[in-house]
Amino acid sequence: MNKIPRVKILVILAHPDKSSFNHAIAGTVVRALEENRHEVIYHDLYTERFSSTLTTAEIFKNFAVPRPIGKYCAELAAAEGIIIVHPNWWGQPPAILKGYIDRVFRPGVAYEFAEGDDGEGIPIGLLKARAALVFNTSNTGLEREEEVFGDPLQSIWKRSVFDLCGVKTFYRRTFGVIVTSTLEDRRSWLDEVDAVVSSYFPAVISRVRGA
Amino acid sequence: MNKIPRVKILVILAHPDKSSFNHAIAGTVVRALEENRHEVIYHDLYTERFSSTLTTAEIFKNFAVPRPIGKYCAELAAAEGIIIVHPNWWGQPPAILKGYIDRVFRPGVAYEFAEGDDGEGIPIGLLKARAALVFNTSNTGLEREEEVFGDPLQSIWKRSVFDLCGVKTFYRRTFGVIVTSTLEDRRSWLDEVDAVVSSYFPAVISRVRGA
Numbered sequence: 301m302n303k304i305p306r307v308k309i310l311v312i313l314a315h316p317d318k319s320s321f322n323h324a325i326a327g328t329v330v331r332a333l334e335e336n337r338h339e340v341i342y343h344d345l346y347t348e349r350f351s352s353t354l355t356t357a358e359i360f361k362n363f364a365v366p367r368p369i370g371k372y373c374a375e376l377a378a379a380e381g382i383i384i385v386h387p388n389w390w391g392q393p394p395a396i397l398k399g400y401i402d403r404v405f406r407p408g409v410a411y412e413f414a415e416g417d418d419g420e421g422i423p424i425g426l427l428k429a430r431a432a433l434v435f436n437t438s439n440t441g442l443e444r445e446e447e448v449f450g451d452p453l454q455s456i457w458k459r460s461v462f463d464l465c466g467v468k469t470f471y472r473r474t475f476g477v478i479v480t481s482t483l484e485d486r487r488s489w490l491d492e493v494d495a496v497v498s499s500y501f502p503a504v505i506s507r508v509r510g511a
Numbered sequence: 512m513n514k515i516p517r518v519k520i521l522v523i524l525a526h527p528d529k530s531s532f533n534h535a536i537a538g539t540v541v542r543a544l545e546e547n548r549h550e551v552i553y554h555d556l557y558t559e560r561f562s563s564t565l566t567t568a569e570i571f572k573n574f575a576v577p578r579p580i581g582k583y584c585a586e587l588a589a590a591e592g593i594i595i596v597h598p599n600w601w602g603q604p605p606a607i608l609k610g611y612i613d614r615v616f617r618p619g620v621a622y623e624f625a626e627g628d629d630g631e632g633i634p635i636g637l638l639k640a641r642a643a644l645v646f647n648t649s650n651t652g653l654e655r656e657e658e659v660f661g662d663p664l665q666s667i668w669k670r671s672v673f674d675l676c677g678v679k680t681f682y683r684r685t686f687g688v689i690v691t692s693t694l695e696d697r698r699s700w701l702d703e704v705d706a707v708v709s710s711y712f713p714a715v716i717s718r719v720r721g722a
């Protein structure tokens with residue numbers, strides 16, 4: 301049996317209501333990772349009152365990143381897996397999470413431009429995470445989301461964010477309709493979250509059995 | 512000649528740098544509208560330090576909206592035209608503008624659900640604006656934005672936001688690549704902004720000539 305190493309997984313949650321299904325998903329994610337003995341770095345952006353407004357100074361590449369943004373950046377750069385949990389609000393993440401992208405996915409951290417390129421070229425992804433998972437909730441049916449709205453969250457996370465930053469293995473799942481879901485629906489969705497997390501980040505095997 | 516009424520136009524800008532091309536676009540928009548004698552309600556979200564984080568209480572429909580959010584809501588509801596100016600950051604608006612959508616495009620203001628619908632159904636658009644224009648800037652070429660990233664801003668603004676809220680006439684233009692543009696490029700883009708604004712909101716004609 302192959303050895304499965306312990307990895308560092310960054311988990312980001314963005315929902316204001318602690319009794320939300322998003323919190324239940326994030327709780328399940330963290331539990332599954334811990335049961336599998338991975339290292340979890342967990343941020344509930346609302347509880348941490350993440351400040352989402354990027355300032356003028358931050359636009360420039362040579363900006364001296366202050367704490368706590370620098371700490372978030374170091375964690376993102378070091379993450380070997382990334383899991384994001386948020387509701388679909390207007391085909392986009394909540395503003396607090398958009399601000400996390402704006403401020404933490406910085407040039408030099410998440411991507412960079414080749415030497416001699418002033419910013420108009422094709423960026424090189426810098427993230428070393430081997431997979432990114434996104435769990436969403438929605439009160440719009442999945443078919444309507446795709447047909448009527450074009451499901452912009454899929455392009456945003458898969459293409460505009462993770463593919464650009466070098467994370468090529470991507471999985472996304474939207475649960476819903478939340479407002480009309482039963483307790484049974486939600487239980488089976490959490491079982492699914494647990495199974496997906498464990499399939500991407502299986503239990504650590506530190507010694508090869510029988511060796 | 513037909514009478515052209517004076518209308519109320521809401522202009523929203525989201526860019527941190529006052530020397531940015533976004534500010535030049537917004538300035539041109541406001542000047543064109545004023546020259547055409549329309550009523551302009553202008554918000555530079557960064558200068559106003561718009562607070563973008565939606566709170567738990569705001570999720571509920573019967574939330575007593577406090578000032579200043581209530582004032583933003585009343586202006587949005589009353590607007591007969593809407594013009595939005597922002598850079599393309601990760602295929603999305605900057606967080607401060609995402610927060611404006613999250614908090615100001617409220618149920619009861621921008622859309623509502625039919626009687627007996629608990630939120631899973633199809634919302635009814637409430638905005639009375641007859642047109643929405645979006646001007647974006649980008650450092651990604653337009654072709655690459657569409658082919659590689661799927662240009663999520665188009666779906667976001669046209670379908671997820673304005674169509675849902677009842678604004679069926681929609682125009683969007685992305686200017687770029689900004690970092691490598693010449694002064695001449697930028698001048699001609701501002702002329703284009705002026706022409707587009709005047710084509711959607713032409714000069715007020717209060718008396719029919721020769722009548």
